[in-house]
Amino acid sequence: MTKNQRTGTRVGLCGLGQMGLPVAARLATAHDVLGYDITADRRTMAHQIERVTTTDRLADLAGCDTIVLSLPNPAISRTVLADLAPQLNTGTLVVETSTVLPSDVREWAQLLAPTGARVIDAAILSGVAQMSGGTATLLVGGDRADIEAAGPVLDALGGAGWSRFGDLGAGMAAKVVNNGVAHAVMVVLTEAFAMSRAEGLDLADIAAMLERPDGGLIRPLTHRVMERMAAADYDGGMPLEAARKDSTLALAMAQRSGTPLFAMQAAQSVYDLAMAAGFGRDDYAAVARLWEDWGGASLGFRPQTADDGADS
Structure with a gap:
């Protein structure tokens, strides 16, 4: 041809x-x-x-x-x-x-x-x-x-x-962003289930907890990102210093059970940096401010609604 x-x-x-x-x-x-x-x-x-x-x-x-x-x-x-x-x-x-x-x-x-x-x-x-x-x-x-x-x-x-x-x-x-999230979350979830097994928890109960709208997997997106980060609203809410404390407890529990952590350990460093930057009393979604400073660009946005038209 x-x-x-x-x-x-x-x-x-x-x-x-x-x-x-x-x-x-x-x-x-x-x-x-x-x-x-x-x-x-x-x-x-x-x-x-x-x-x-x-x-x-x-x-x-x-x-x-x-x-x-x-x-x-x-x-x-x-x-x-x-x-x-x-x-x-x-x-x-x-x-x-x-x-x-x-x-x-x-x-x-x-x-x-x-x-x-x-x-x-x-x-x-x-x-x-x-x-x-x-x-x-x-x-x-x-x-x-x-x-x-x-x-x-x-x-x-x-x-x-x-x-x-x-x-x-x-x-x-x-697509690359989506895959990066999926692959990182897979590591976090594996760590979470390994910690749960080491503590004798029923893994089915943990899965059901995490898939709840107010669970630790969904709420960081629907509330921390889509409401607080999107609007740069860091007043009130759960203080970053409290989130850092909870993160420290997770690391301590894993250490006592001998469960290796990689992603959660790395995340702890972010909370340490945010504390040092003076964000301790802000809602913990304020970790976004670190990336705004590093990248020189706001992470605010207007979340899509059911009335927003698609291009397809």
Whole structure:
């Protein structure tokens, strides 16, 4: 297939791996799909999906008006686009769903600019199971017109919805933040359950406690962040010095039971710094002031409400 031989509404998909196969299946609910993967076995598996055909030539994807990337790492995305660029048509739209950095997506745009091709980022917030079940959520960044053009593809992939987070790279930035939180919280939760086991507590009771609206997992977001930090309201509430005391008790209990702590130990240092900065009588959400000082930018914001319109 040579340059300017378009496939009409057929969507190209590069990458048929663990996430790529369900991406192919979701795309095929609304589009004909041309899939490429370096591995023959993955192409064979994808070929079993109705409305999906496969190719062993990456260059064949250049004939598609829209090309979706579902690849393992930024280096592979960069290589794929560098190989495709000379063959792309003006107006070709690349949808990057692989998890990469915001700067990577902006680099892709610079790489493709001479060809007239465009790129948006559509980070997949959900996992493989959600994509397979049609309940995935997409975090999207890019030019509004490009995102509007990609709407049919985004609708097929984002069964639970999609939202524009901002300019190019914003979707990936949001995904990286989400993953950073998830992975750090996983360590904190593991420490918490190890401490609970060492104290003879029923772990099911601890899980039920933490998932409560007033539990230690949910309330820091819904109250400390979305109410106090958002409004820079640190008057009253639970004093930071009391929170530091409670943190010290957690460390002491873990030490007595021989439970190693890493994330909670690191968090204690933040409370020490906030105390030294004179925030002891403020609500403990005032730890945010440390990052405001270090970064030189306010962390205040207006939380979304049910009446706020989405971009999707």
